[in-house]
Structures are given as C-alpha cells and as structure tokens.
Amino acid sequence: MDQFLDISLFNSTIRMVTPILLAALGGALCARVGFFNVALEGMILTGAFTAIVGNHFFGNVWLAVLFAAGCVTLFSWLLAFISLHLKANEIIVGISFNFLAAGLTTFTLRALFDVKGAYYDKNMTGLPTWNIPEVQDIPVLGGIISGHSPLVYLAFLLAAVMQYYLFKTKSGFRLLASGENPVAAQSLGIKVRRIQYGAILASGLLCGLAGAQLSLGQVTMFSEGMTGGRGFIALVATMLGQNNPLGVVASSLLFGFMDAISIRLQGFSLPTHFTLMLPFVVTLIAMFFFKDKSYLQHSNKINGRS
Amino acid sequence: MHNLKQNAKQLIHPLVAIVLGLLAGAAAILVVGGSVTETFAEMWKGAFGNFYFFTNTLARSTPIILVGLGVAVAFRAGFLNMGSEGQMLLGALAASLTAIYMPGPVWIKIPVIFAVGMIVGGLYSAFASWLDTRFRMNLIITTLLLNYIAQYLTGYLVSYPFKDTTGSAALAQTQMVDKSLWLDKLFKGMSVHTGFIIAIAATLILYVFMKYTVSGYEIRSLGSNPRFAAYGGVKRGRLMLFSMLLSGAFAGLAGTVEVLGTQYRFLDGALSAPNYAFTGIMAAMLASSNPIGTALAAVLLAALQTGGMGVERNTDVPLEISSVIQAVLILFVTARISYSFIKRRKGGAASGSVS
Numbered sequence: 001m002d003q004f005l006d007i008s009l010f011n012s013t014i015r016m017v018t019p020i021l022l023a024a025l026g027g028a029l030c031a032r033v034g035f036f037n038v039a040l041e042g043m044i045l046t047g048a049f050t051a052i053v054g055n056h057f058f059g060n061v062w063l064a065v066l067f068a069a070g071c072v073t074l075f076s077w078l079l080a081f082i083s084l085h086l087k088a089n090e091i092i093v094g095i096s097f098n099f100l101a102a103g104l105t106t107f108t109l110r111a112l113f114d115v116k117g118a119y120y121d122k123n124m125t126g127l128p129t130w131n132i133p134e135v136q137d138i139p140v141l142g143g144i145i146s147g148h149s150p151l152v153y154l155a156f157l158l159a160a161v162m163q164y165y166l167f168k169t170k171s172g173f174r175l176l177a178s179g180e181n182p183v184a185a186q187s188l189g190i191k192v193r194r195i196q197y198g199a200i201l202a203s204g205l206l207c208g209l210a211g212a213q214l215s216l217g218q219v220t221m222f223s224e225g226m227t228g229g230r231g232f233i234a235l236v237a238t239m240l241g242q243n244n245p246l247g248v249v250a251s252s253l254l255f256g257f258m259d260a261i262s263i264r265l266q267g268f269s270l271p272t273h274f275t276l277m278l279p280f281v282v283t284l285i286a287m288f289f290f291k292d293k294s295y296l297q298h299s300n301k302i303n304g305r306s
Numbered sequence: 307m308h309n310l311k312q313n314a315k316q317l318i319h320p321l322v323a324i325v326l327g328l329l330a331g332a333a334a335i336l337v338v339g340g341s342v343t344e345t346f347a348e349m350w351k352g353a354f355g356n357f358y359f360f361t362n363t364l365a366r367s368t369p370i371i372l373v374g375l376g377v378a379v380a381f382r383a384g385f386l387n388m389g390s391e392g393q394m395l396l397g398a399l400a401a402s403l404t405a406i407y408m409p410g411p412v413w414i415k416i417p418v419i420f421a422v423g424m425i426v427g428g429l430y431s432a433f434a435s436w437l438d439t440r441f442r443m444n445l446i447i448t449t450l451l452l453n454y455i456a457q458y459l460t461g462y463l464v465s466y467p468f469k470d471t472t473g474s475a476a477l478a479q480t481q482m483v484d485k486s487l488w489l490d491k492l493f494k495g496m497s498v499h500t501g502f503i504i505a506i507a508a509t510l511i512l513y514v515f516m517k518y519t520v521s522g523y524e525i526r527s528l529g530s531n532p533r534f535a536a537y538g539g540v541k542r543g544r545l546m547l548f549s550m551l552l553s554g555a556f557a558g559l560a561g562t563v564e565v566l567g568t569q570y571r572f573l574d575g576a577l578s579a580p581n582y583a584f585t586g587i588m589a590a591m592l593a594s595s596n597p598i599g600t601a602l603a604a605v606l607l608a609a610l611q612t613g614g615m616g617v618e619r620n621t622d623v624p625l626e627i628s629s630v631i632q633a634v635l636i637l638f639v640t641a642r643i644s645y646s647f648i649k650r651r652k653g654g655a656a657s658g659s660v661s
Contacts (some may be wrong), residue, residue, distance in 0.1 A: 024480035038446065082641045090447065091386060092591065092640045096633070099588065103626070110624035111338040232450045239444075271464035282455040287443045 007143040017256025020285030022210035024248045027238035033179040033199040038094030046073045047211020049105040052222040069208035076204025080197050090164045118223035119208045123175030126220035149217040163245040202294025236283050240290045258282045327635030328506035334630045340623040352565040352616015353609035360497040369560040369610035371505040371584025371601045375512050375557025378595040389449030390557040391583035392456030397427030399460045402565045402572040405483040412430020412486045414425025435550035439543040461574045468650035478574035489567035501563035509601040588636045
C-alpha cells in the first residue's frame, strides 16, 4: 500500500508538472529572444477558459484544445504587437495582460454561462488518458509514466523537440542569435523582429495547451483565477532552467513534485494553508539557490542596473 | 506655458485610455445584448448617483488610494512592487491583533496600531527588496510569490491561533476590535470613514515629499535615470530599501485603515476579494505614478467597481463589465498608444531598428 501511494505521487507529479512545463517552455523561448514574458499567468488562464468554451460549443475535446491554442496565440499576438511594435515596457504590458485575462475571463464566464466563479458541466468530457500498452506493464515505471492525457506526453515531447531545434538547427541558431545580440543579428540579415514575434506567438500556443491541460486534463471545469500563480511559478522554472528546454523540464519537475506533495499532504491533518503555501515557499528557496546569469542581465536591464 | 503644455500632455494620455476603455466596455455590453446608454447611465448612478452611492465609492477608494500611493513610490524609484496584496494583508492582521490584545488607553493605542500596521507592511516589502539587493532575486517575482505566502499565512493565523471563538459564526476571523478604536464615519449612516481623510492627507504629503525633498528627488532620479543617479552619489541599495519600505508601509496603512474603518476585525478574504491591492497597482500605472493622479485614478477605478454593482442591480449586464473596462483601460495606458504613434511618426527612420 505504501509503495502504491508513492507511485501515485510520482504519477500525479507528471500530471501536475505539465501546465507549468508547457508555460515554462514558452517563457524560455521568449527569454531566448530577449523578451521577459510576465504574461504567462494570464495566458494560461485564457487557455483554460477558452478550452472550456471550445468544449462547450464544439462538443469535442480535440477541437477545444485547438480552439484554446488558437485563442491564446491571438492573445499573445496582441502582447507582441504592443510590446514590440508600439515599444511599450514589456513588464508593464505583461502585468496588464494578466489583468486583462482575469477581467475578460470573468466577464465572458458570466456572459456565456451566466455563472459566477466557476463553470462545471457534468456532461462535459475531459481529455482522455492514454494507457500505453507495453509501458504500463513495467512494474514501477509503468504506473508513473502510463495513464496520462495526451497533452502530458506532448509537453515532454515538445521539450525534446525544442532542445533539438534551439541547439541543432540553423533556424534555432538564428533565434538564439537574435536574443544574444539583436543588432549584430540584424546586421547579418536575420529578421529579428519576425523571430521575436514568432517566439511570443509560440509561447501563446504553449500557454494555450497548458491552460487546456489545466481545465480539461486535470479537472473538467473552469474557475476564476484557477491558474493560482502557476504562471509565475513557470516563470521561475524558466529562470532556474537557464532557458534551456531540458533544464526547464528539470525545474518544472521540481515544482510539479511540490504541487503533488502539497495535494498529498492535504490528506494528513496538516492545515491546508501550509500545504497550499508549500509550492510558493519552495519556489522562493529555489530562486535563492539557483541563479540564472542571462536572466540576471535581464533583471539588471529592467531594474536599471547597468 | 511650457509647464502647462506638459501637464496637458500628461493628461491627454489617460483621457484617451479612458475613452478607449469605455468604448471597449460598450462593445462588451453590445455583445451580451444590453443597451449601452442605459448601462452607462446605471453605472454612473451606481457610482455617483446619490450621496449614499457617492460616499460608497469614496469608501471603496480609500484602501485603493493608499495602496496606489505605495506602489507609485516604488514605481517612481524604478522598482515594480507587485506585493501590495501581501503587505496589506500582513499589515492589516498585525494592526488588528495589536488593537485586540494591546492594553492601555485609547490615545496610546491608536498611534501604536497604525505604526504596527505600517511597519509590518513595510518590513514585508523591505524583505523582498533585501532579497533583491543582497541575493539578486528578482523583485517582481519575489513580491508576487510573497503575496501567496502572506495570503495563506494570514488565513492560517485567523483560522487557528487567533480565531474568534466568542461568536457563533464559524468564519476564519479575529475577534472584533473594541468600539473605541473604530475610525469615525464621516457622515452618519454612510460607509465613508476618516480613513478617506487619511488617504487624501497621505496623497498631499507624498506629493510634497516627492517634489520638494532631497529623498524624493533621489527616488525620482533613480527611477528615471539610474546611471545618472549613481553618478550623482545616490546609493541604489539603500534607496531601494527605503522606497520599498515606504511602499509597503502605505500598503500596511491601507490594511490598517480598512480594519479600523470598515471591517473592525481581520476577516480572511475580506481584503483580497475586492482586489484592493491590484486595483491600487492599476491606479498607479494609470497615473504614471503621480501621487495626485494616483488618488484620482483610484477614485475612478473604485467608481467603475461600485458602478458595476449598480449595473448588476438594475440591468441584465453582469457586474464584471467593469473589470473589462478596467483591464482595457490599463492596457491602453501601458501601451502608450497615442504617445508612441506620435513618436514613430516623428522619427520614422528609428522605427525600423531593433530596440
């Protein structure tokens, strides 16, 4: 029994990590082109909401996921337009995007479904779980790896693809160059602006998937502010992972594990306040121990340290 | 003349944003099938329609003004303090516990309560700035994370150790503060209390402080040109600590005033649910951190919220319409659309380059 519980803890870690990982990958892409994306939180929230809306109208989970990804990509285009084209401060715009996402989702929730706070429909089906035939029979590993929603596998696959793309392909190299030194990249004929747009749009797409996993994968409902700070934790995961896809996987796993433990501890007689607080405390402590240099330059730029 | 022109320029920008925000609101109303004129009329009535609603708006704006002022100080110094929520919560809890458990005459207790509320709020904020200067932990992220920690910590404290066990209500709240410590209502039967006067006084004091004192000048110069400030001998670390301390103290004051003026106790969620802290941040952003502008923006945002309640009461349009208007408004202000359009037209060649 004891061991069974342990496996389910790791299993739920894999599940909890997915929204954070997807969003953090998006954050890493943005950071690689020199864009500090504070709007992850709002984008995940929008994704979670539009996924439910899509599911409600199309009655199909896959269309719902696509719908969410599309909507958030559109949303992130606005973010890109305002911060790149109109040259507004990316942090301030990011923060106001979080406000915008919160405002729009609560309003639309009310306008579409006429409910306050949360929307739940018992006839709505969430994302299916995949039991991988061969893998699920492996004694310990099978219980951990098998039986997740497809988005979970997609998240890890995307991390690997991104690692390959960034460090092994020409186009990935151009992306890195345009973040490393935009002026030099521009002078070599790399279309820096276009690459920046692309990265932000891709982060929107990833956050849309993250939101869909949150509202259709982990539960089948939407509640106001259901992201509950995951976007910010993803931002920290991006920093701790040094904007490196595989590093981001590692740091996201840490935070997903904390999320899973936090839920697990609720079964014990501990006050829920502390279990809910745990992920945030661990995130702070993690920030203390691991510092990302490239990120530091960024914060220096923002905070005005030369 | 030059000054006048500059002031007008500063004003045009938020005004354009307000118009755009209202337009977006109108679009949202049309989408849900309401009447635009009727909805806006109800919104106006709900916010300023009669004396009761007007004072209601002022009461709601009180904590928003104070939080906004605090955020404005930090913004002016160039630090994005996103932790007002946590600072306000801890300040409010510390103040209410002092009010409940401290012995002594009222005239000693009142200043001590205010001091404790402000100091606790300030220290929580200074902690984040210490993490930044000492350990280079990014301020925006730490302050955001500290919000959640403060929220759960205060929630725990009022659900277990300091829970009110005298009443029959099973709410997570402290005992009620003694009546002698309550802030007076400004008008009988109206919700606006002396806290509003405190907020206005704080606005004026902050305005004078930022404009006419050495520290105020240092804060402004650090925010607008850090390198020049460093050249001029401004010590960044110390000033950061100071401005964040001040910023948190304002948030703590907001919590204290809300406890003594409206809630009379610390009730879990009563300060977070109306979103005072983030509305305060919006107010500071809206007014580009000018103290007087921040206070005005806070009243405007409070009016949007109380007006939204009026809309909810009398039309089919949901209350959340005000959050749409708010969000769009803040977006357009931050985007500085009007400004950058002008700038781009002037410097056409520059627009092609990478920033």
